[in-house]
Amino acid sequence: MKFIKSVFPVITLAVLFLFSSCDENNIYRNHEDVNSVGFKWNMSDEKTYKVNVEEAGMYDISIELRHGIAIPYQNLLLTLTYETPDGKASEEKVDFTLRDAGGRAVGEGVGETYDTRQVVMSNSELEKGTYTFKIKHAMPKQDPINPVLEVGLVVDKVKK
Numbered sequence: 001m002k003f004i005k006s007v008f009p010v011i012t013l014a015v016l017f018l019f020s021s022c023d024e025n026n027i028y029r030n031h032e033d034v035n036s037v038g039f040k041w042n043m044s045d046e047k048t049y050k051v052n053v054e055e056a057g058m059y060d061i062s063i064e065l066r067h068g069i070a071i072p073y074q075n076l077l078l079t080l081t082y083e084t085p086d087g088k089a090s091e092e093k094v095d096f097t098l099r100d101a102g103g104r105a106v107g108e109g110v111g112e113t114y115d116t117r118q119v120v121m122s123n124s125e126l127e128k129g130t131y132t133f134k135i136k137h138a139m140p141k142q143d144p145i146n147p148v149l150e151v152g153l154v155v156d157k158v159k160k
Contacts, residue, residue: 025156025157025158026154026155026156026157027051027053027054027059027155027156027157028051028052028154028155029152029153029154029155030049030152030153031064031066031150031151031152032047032048032049032151032152033149033150034148034149034150034151036144038146038147039067039146039147039148039149040144040145040147040148041137041144041145041146041148041151042143042144043136043137043138043139043140043143043144044136046134046135047134047135047136047151048132048133048134049132049133049134049135049153050130050131050132051130051131051132051133051153051155052129052130052131053085053126053127053128053129053130053131053155054128055128055157056125056126056127056128057125057126057157057158058124058125058126058157058158059121059123059124059125059126059155059157059158060119060121060122060124060155060156060158061080061119061120061121061124061133061153061154061155062117062118062119062120062153062154062156063078063080063094063096063117063118063120063135063153063154064115064116064117064150064151064152064153064154065096065098065115065116065148065150065152066113066114066115066148066149066150066151067098067116067147067148067149068112068114068146068147068148068149069105069109069112069113069114070112070147071098071146071148073098073099073142073145074097074098074099074103075096075098075099076095076096076098076137076139076145077093077095077096077137077138078093078094078096078120078135078136078137078138079091079092079093079094079134079135079136079137079138080092080094080120080121080133080134081133081134082131082132082133082134083131083132084127084129084131085127085128085129085130085131086129092120092121093138094118094120096116096118096120097116097118098116113149117154126155135153
């Protein structure tokens, strides 16, 4: 019974996430588990995503974090690196907001688990081809960060 109580919020959140992800402009959404005991995300645990863009155009790139409400930070510093189909590499520093100015968690939550999404590259022009995105946290004094369950990348075509 204790196991069911601890897993139920995660399953409920996953189902909600599945239904909320039915967006016709979404071309990519993937989450990578933090495979550490205690949901600790180590700085060396860089998450990699391969995104195939089938149509050149304008896109929004977002990062999603599934984390515990007990995470003690108002924001996290993240690094998003990406490589274009022609091999050009770039890096973005991201100040990822977890709590508003009043200390309330940002995003959607069930029980002790929250999903927080932030657009990190808005109206970015992407050409046709395969992009490689990598996400890692950039907080060496707080390594590891916990509780973090999953790190995700979302790519949405900008509506005209």
